[in-house]
Amino acid sequence: MSRELTISLSPHEKGNLSVEKIMWSVVIALIPALTASVYFYGIHALRVVVLGMLFCIALEYLIQKFVLKTKVTAFDGSAAVTGLLLAFNVPSSIPWWQLLIGSAAAIGVAKMAFGGLGKNPFNPALVGRAFMLASFPVQMNTWPAPLRKIWESGADALTSATPLGILKEGVRDGTPIADLADKMPSYFDMFIGNMGGCIGEVSAFAILAGGIYLLSRKIISFHIPLFYLLSLAGFTGLFWLFNPVKYADPLFHILAGGAMLGAWFMATDMVTCPMSIKGQVIFAISGGILCGAIRLFGSYPEGCSYSILVMNAFVPLIDKYFKPKRFGKEVDNGK
């Protein structure tokens, strides 16, 4: 009997998936969206993203090291993803100290206060964003125009409203949708991201590319993004069919605002979405409807982040009642 023998339980074989791999894959998947926003908004977008990541990693490190005094796992990539997503959810003109406060809310309140990675009930990046939106409404609703528009106009700086903002204001004033069209970017511009908005959410195309990367690596499943966007489109489409003068069409709703970013990267956050496929579908469909409802009837122009936060709260309940299909239960062998 030699001392170095180890006793442990099967399995003795281990797959090569790890938390780090998952998290850094998400970071890689967000690079196209980052590239697009740097292209449209310039170096400011990069500044905000780098700061966001730095703040989140540093805060997680400090909290783990000095407050909780636990093992430091700040570099496993999860803080980087939170920082990245938080930065993606703010305008590129945000002052650094507001971003720091947002990061503190995201990491400190939403994540570490609950016990760190895996224990947070709400998506930390969205909590950070909600906190900033409530605290700094002016800065959070000032959208720098894409660089090209600024060059074209010859001004030093220019702000432009988001398509959803234009829509909300227009509808409030009673302007028919058709008349708003000249203020709006074209669908193609919206698809590639040539419009005002938060850093990460502008380019549907880049987000789609990142999402497909995640799908191909099997980090996420297609259920949440697909059903979220479908239910958003279905809900808004219903009203559009009923009254196209007052309501915008579903394609607009999918491309505008944070719906794409939310569906692909926020709602699919593993920690805060349901576990079973059935649960995920319920989660996504309810989230999509909520988002549509906030956009059409709420006072905020954008409802995506709130819809996901609200649905996060339902996840334990969904997990309790929507179980995966058990093998050998409710069997029908054709008898």
Place this chain on the structure above:
Amino acid sequence: MKLNTFKIGGVHPPENKISAALPIKTLPPPKQVRLLLSQHLGQPAVPVVKKGDRVKVGALIAGGEAFISANIHSSVSGTVLKIDNVIDVSGYRKEAIVIQREGDEWEDSIDRSEELNNDITLAPEEIIDKIKEMGIVGLGGAAFPSHVKYLPLPGDAAKADTLVINGVECEPYLTADHRVMLEKSDEILSGIRVMMKAGRVDRAIIGIEANKADAIELLSGKARAIPGLEIVPLKVKYPQGAEKQLIKALLNREIPSGKLPLDVSCIINNIGTALAVYEAVQKNKPLIERVVTMTGKSLKKTGNFKVRMGSPASILLEALQEELPPGTARIICGGPMMGKAVNNLEIPISKGTSGFLLLDEREARRKETKNCIRCAKCISVCPMGLEPYLLEKLAERRNFEACETEDIVDCMECGSCSFTCPSNRFLLDYIRYGKTNVMRIMRDRR
């Protein structure tokens, strides 16, 4: 061509079938054998010999008297040294009969010729009795007494229509079944005919994973001569060798939770069992030998060996003329997914032993455990549709009532969840603990 497989869950561990091309070598009987009284599921056998008795190879030394139990025969000729406790796979000491070998004298009734005996003369009941008498158990790993599978369920009209033969060998590394299929194909097919007669079925299917193309080809060619026999290649996916998954893959029948294969009209046996049945029924030879794989990346040579039951595992290394490699950190009895880590190489080979695997320090050490990130990978790979992350938490908190309502007893401990978990959590460790407790609670309730 689209190959069949089971529907939910499953993983793809690296196959590492290092010893697949190496022919089976028969090892000489060891100096001493230690035959555990409990080599099978169910009640331990009761010794019928005492210290000092002389026995021949194949002599009955312990009788399986309970309904689920199996006879045990001497695998060598010699003197019964003692009936004592020896360390078995679990690390705890279990009762065993120790026999000192003297010569190699077989019981006269055993037909030791290599000649194929394809002539089935016995009636179904006689075959079942023979299987019982010869102490045949499932050689796939669980070691369930085989004759029980052929008896009709008490008070139930369920009747088998299909015999399923498991040639999947989905565990990585192990190649014993593969080699048996290649080298003993005629005997296996004859054994299957015996089993079809015993089970009164007209249809038999052998399921083989597509990574054993040579075995599929060989058996398909020979199977044409047997009416009702079919060879079905299957897509490689772990744990396809589990009976519920295999029946789902082959016949698309789903065994209800807590039920037996017979409830979906199936009898399922391992390919090695088919060979053992052939030898028992046609050659009168009890289950005293089996094929075992000795493998590991750190070994210079690996191999498949036919050994006597009760031999210490160390004779496999001796046969390879190898020492235990210096970096060995784990000795695993069985495959890497479901095998048990044992604490030395002296443990006796029993009816359920399919192989030994050596892992070095780098392969063996588990990685550091992190928080569950709720990635749901464990749910997506669980072949039983359970929620391993939840069961782990419940078992850790010893909330066994909740474990029971979450169907913890359906877990077959395949290890897919722990294999996949990106946070390296001890999912199966806790689930197994919870399952053991829930089973005990359920037994107590009855």
Place this chain on the structure above:
Amino acid sequence: MNPVIIFPILTLGAAAAGAAMILFLVAKKFKVEEDPRIDDAADFLPGVNCGGCGFPGCRGFAEALVEAADKGNISGLMCPVGGSDTMTEVGVFLGVEVAESDPTVAVVRCNGSREKAPPKLSFDGPAKCYVSHALFCGEHGCAFGCLGLGDCVAVCEFDAIRIDTETRLPVVDAKKCVSCGVCVKACPRNIIEIRPKGRKERRVWVGCMNLEKGGVAMKNCKVACIGCGKCAKACPEKIRAIGLEKNLAYIDPQKCIACGLCIPVCPTGAILATFQPAVKKAKASPGNLEQSKKETGEAAQKGVET
């Protein structure tokens, strides 16, 4: 007044009145008549809800006490934390006699330290005794010995037990231990036993639970009880406190007078004590006793070695 203020006041007021009404009715309808003595009896109890008495918390115990007192006898019930004093107080309050009982303490019946029972294997899995026990016999190879993963420590509400970093054995702090018995239940190998504290803190017990034959046991652990029976013979004729069953000696704490005669005769040193057997005749000074109490486990070990 501004309707913006009036409407909320009215609606909220109406809702509050409605809710108050419901609460009142429910409280009236579902009122449970309860013996007022239960609350008072609970006040005597320590209130730590350790569960050592076998009831769900101190209130549960108080209920049981009142019920038993109505039958006139609470002798079967014992609060291990409060001990005799508390039981006497409660008894006086409830008007029933309480028999004096000896104070008790938890002792660890395994002495297989890292040194004495060196690990032959390493365990790679969840650091929980109950999991480890269900799976294999332990790093030392003894199927009966302490696994050293600290399930007893995790359940102790009083911080009275810890795992010694060197020996990897649990050490009970006799001063803090209230003998609630939670650790006894937590230990999957039943190594911990509640025994009387003994006169002047003198306790003797067999530090082994092994049922294997001597030779097998000694392979794993140098201080295993091998069931030789020498201690039983050394025990004074009139006392006969030591019994032998399945290769294991057991000292009956009710009979044992803690004379220490059995300790030096044990060939493996499996018998543990809280005092030095050499000083058994000389009156131990209180200082010495304090010392030995502090070191419980280690002192016992040293005592055995000398």
